[in-house]
Amino acid sequence: xxxxxxxxxxxxxxxxxxxxxxxxxxxxxxxxxxxxxxxxxxxxxxxxxxxxxxxxxxxxxxxxxxxxxxxxxxxxxxxxxxxxxxxxxxxxxxxxxxxxxxxxxxxxxxxxxxxxxxxxxxxxxxxxxxxxxxxxxxxxxxxxxxxxxxxxxxxxxxxxxxxxxxxxxxxxxxxxxxxxxxxxxxxxxxxxxxxxxxxxxxxxxxxxxxxxxxxxxxxxxxxxxxxxxxxxxxxxxxxxxxxxxxxxxxxxxxxxxxxxxxxxxxxxxxxxxxxxxxxxxxxxxxxxxxxxxxxxxxxxxxxxxxxxxxxxxxxxxxxxxxxxxxxxxxxxxxxxxxxxxxxxxxxxxxxxxxxxxxxxxxxxxxxxxxxxxxxxxxxxxxxxxxxxxxxxxxxxxxx
Ligand code: HEC
Ligand code: HEC
Numbered sequence: 001x002x003x004x005x006x007x008x009x010x011x012x013x014x015x016x017x018x019x020x021x022x023x024x025x026x027x028x029x030x031x032x033x034x035x036x037x038x039x040x041x042x043x044x045x046x047x048x049x050x051x052x053x054x055x056x057x058x059x060x061x062x063x064x065x066x067x068x069x070x071x072x073x074x075x076x077x078x079x080x081x082x083x084x085x086x087x088x089x090x091x092x093x094x095x096x097x098x099x100x101x102x103x104x105x106x107x108x109x110x111x112x113x114x115x116x117x118x119x120x121x122x123x124x125x126x127x128x129x130x131x132x133x134x135x136x137x138x139x140x141x142x143x144x145x146x147x148x149x150x151x152x153x154x155x156x157x158x159x160x161x162x163x164x165x166x167x168x169x170x171x172x173x174x175x176x177x178x179x180x181x182x183x184x185x186x187x188x189x190x191x192x193x194x195x196x197x198x199x200x201x202x203x204x205x206x207x208x209x210x211x212x213x214x215x216x217x218x219x220x221x222x223x224x225x226x227x228x229x230x231x232x233x234x235x236x237x238x239x240x241x242x243x244x245x246x247x248x249x250x251x252x253x254x255x256x257x258x259x260x261x262x263x264x265x266x267x268x269x270x271x272x273x274x275x276x277x278x279x280x281x282x283x284x285x286x287x288x289x290x291x292x293x294x295x296x297x298x299x300x301x302x303x304x305x306x307x308x309x310x311x312x313x314x315x316x317x318x319x320x321x322x323x324x325x326x327x328x329x330x331x332x333x334x335x336x337x338x339x340x341x342x343x344x345x346x347x348x349x350x351x352x353x354x355x356x357x358x359x360x361x362x363x364x365x366x367x368x369x370x371x372x373x374x375x376x377x378x379x380x381x382x383x384x385x386x387x388x389x390x391x392x393x394x395x396x397x398x399x
Contacts, residue, residue, distance in 0.1 A: 054214030055223060056253055058261035060129040062209065063143055066202045071186040076207025078183065079200055081394040084173045085152075086113040087161035093151065093204065094394055096122040096159070100387055102312035103211060108323025116157040119288050121323040124316050126213040126386055127309055132258035133269045136321040137291040137305045144205040152201075171195055213311050213386040214253075221380070228380060235377025238370060244335070246374075248360050249307035255381065256309040271304035272358040275339025275351035276320060283356040286347055289322055302356045312386065314379045328378055332371045338363035 049068035051059055062068055079085055081094040091113035097103040103125035110118035120136055133139050134147040141147050151159040162170055174180045175195050184194040187203055218236070220226035228236065238244045240251075249257050249272055258269045271292045277285045285303040288294055292301035305321050319325040325334060334340055338361055339351030351357065366374070386392070 053212065054219060056219060057127075057130075057212065057214040058253070058264070060209055060212075061260050061262045061264070062129075063145065066145060066205060068206055068209065069187065071183065072188075072203050072206040073210055075180075075183040075187040075199075076203035076205070077392070078180070078395050079204050080207050081396055085160060085162075085170060085200070087163055087166040087170070088113055089173070091160060093160075096151075097125050099389075099392055099394070100315075102126050102213070102315050102383075102386060104316040106317070108318045110159070112157050112159040113161045114158045118157050118159065120321050121318070123308065124312060125208055125211045126312050126383070127254050128211060129209040130254050130259045130261055131256070131306075131309075132260045132267075133306060135306075136308075137271060138295065139269050139271070139292060140295070144208050145201050148201050148204060167197065171197070174200075211386070211392055213383040215385040216311065216381045216383040218377075218380040219383075229376065231373045231376040232380045233377075234370075235373035235375070236380075238366075238374050239377055244364050244366070244370075244374065245360055246335075249358075250310045254309050255311055257307050269306070271301070271306055272360070273303035273354060273356040274305070274335075274361050275354050275357040276324070276334075277303060277340070277342070277347060278349035278351045278354035278357075279347055280349055281353065282349075283354045284349075291321075300356065303354070304356070310378060311381050312383055314382050315387065328375045329371065332366070332374050335361070336364045336366045336371065 049070070053059065079093075080097075081092050083089055083092045083095070085092055095113075096105045096110045098105055103123075105122040108121060110120070110122040112118060123136065128134070128144065132142065134141040134144065135150070141150075152162050153160075155161075155163070174184075181195065184199055188194040188199050191199065217226050218228070218232075221228050239246045249270075251257060252259055273283075273291070279286065283299075283302050285291060285293070290302055291304040293299070293304065295301075313319075314328065317327060319328070319331050325331050337352060339354060339357060341350050341352065342348050352363070
């Protein structure tokens with residue numbers, strides 16, 4: 001047959017053209033990197049990140065500089081739970097953010113790696129990706145990447161206790177581990193030296209973005225797949241009604257009033273004074289827990305805190321920024337009174353009379369049954385799946 005050599009010749013010619021095209025593309029790639037306009041982002045590839053979201057949650061917003069990827073999330077999960085990440089090798093993020101407690105620690109105030117007591121309570125990380133600002137009261141902290149510098153490198157108080165001296169020590173610890181070398185390489189394939197603090201921060205942030213909670217019984221009830229008890233139903237009516245007014249600050253899909261997601265509008269972040277303190281009638285909160293006032297010094301920011309999500313609230317006791325309210329019953333009593341009265345001691349004062357208390361907080365006429373109903377409803381916001389999901393669990397614990 002004479003067609004065979006011709007076919008082979010055509011195939012060789014085609015291969016040559018393809019190789020030439022590839023070379024030109026590579027050259028273009030170098031030019032693009034050297035300052036020509038970047039090509040449009042590639043369309044979704046096989047293996048690209050796919051969110052696996054409950055039906056009522058919107059797609060999260062992710063910084064362009066740190067796109068999601070499976071290897072990054074896997075690496076971030078390991079680092080999140082690895083005590084080698086702290087200066088003295090004793091504490092991980094997971095020491096203060098325990099999955100079984102919706103990523104809180106069960107203490108009124110957190111304790112750092114050197115034993116130092118934190119002034120505030122460790123926060124839940126459930127749906128942290130949807131928080132417009134981070135921590136209890138900091139309007140300027142808006143990305144998980146930036147927030148992480150606080151627990152890692154902060155010294156007031158010491159949390160993970162990584163200092164300029166121990167920064168290279170921690171990296172050396174991780175580099176010694178062949179598995180980490182592989183995981184960093186897989187997560188950051190284009191970095192010349194993938195084991196770096198920048199990579200650590202990006203990977204942990206990516207992992208935190210997967211701590212998603214939207215499968216509580218209340219969510220399933222909304223989807224028509226579960227029922228509420230009569231008490232929970234009455235509690236929901238109170239929560240969303242205009243007598244108790246909880247939904248004004250703890251509303252929307254995340255039971256909070258500061259939310260961002262992909263395509264959400266930019267809105268000013270709200271902070272509120274709920275009347276927890278009114279030291280000597282001046283409206284003051286105790287230092288260094290004066291809320292946004294600590295940063296701005298503006299009187300109207302005194303005692304102003306972010307309204308946290310109430311998802312999983314039944315497992316995150318004790319409550320408030322300083323852990324000063326022990327149970328949900330007492331939180332509801334506090335709201336019913338319209339503020340807290342502290343009878344004596346250096347923090348004495350009547351929070352109900354605070355000049356800075358939010359207009360949305362006032363005494364609510366709630367019967368014992370109403371209060372029990374509200375607490376019952378809050379209990380329906382617990383997402384058992386979040387508390388036990390193996391994908392979010394400590395990879396170092398042998399169970
Ligand atoms: C010593 C205990 C402790 C350790 C260790 C710790 N945290 Fe926290 N975390 C806290 C406390 C306390 C807060 C509240 C901080 C504040 O308001 O000042 C917090 C807040 C946060 C928040 C803000 C959540 C929100 O809803 O705004 C994120 C995110 C977070 N931590 C992530 C991490 C990561 C990541 C690590 C590891 C690098 C880590 N934390 C280590 C105690 C800890
Ligand atoms: C004016 C806005 C506002 C209203 C209305 C409001 N809250 Fe809050 N809530 C907050 C803020 C702000 C905090 C955090 C306060 C702090 O830590 O000092 C908070 C904290 C909480 C906490 C503790 C959260 C935690 O993680 O420790 C619970 C529980 C809670 N609120 C339930 C309710 C209920 C139930 C109602 C209705 C009776 C309600 N809230 C009404 C703003 C509000």
